[in-house]
Amino acid sequence: MIKRHLAQSSFCGPQPAEDLWQTTAVWYAFRNATAHYGGFRPGSPLQVGQRWYQTALDARTLVDAMGSAYEGRRNPYLGAIQRAAEFVLHGELN
16 A cells, blocks of 8 residues: 555544554454354354454444445445455556
């Protein structure tokens, strides 16, 4: 991203994610929930004790609170990781 002069904020999810590091923590949380439990399930006794649980819950709560702004569209955090992956892959292929 630095080499291509692209601001890291281009790949951040919605507020309060201030930088790519915070957004990556959300991606990591959703990834773990999906890989190990088939998806994020708020209140799941199997997930509540995991280190990443609160991060995923906070992100899910924020997206739910945004409501109609994202209605019919994908989760903005997950959309951000898709854009980042596409950008990096496209840059490497060129």
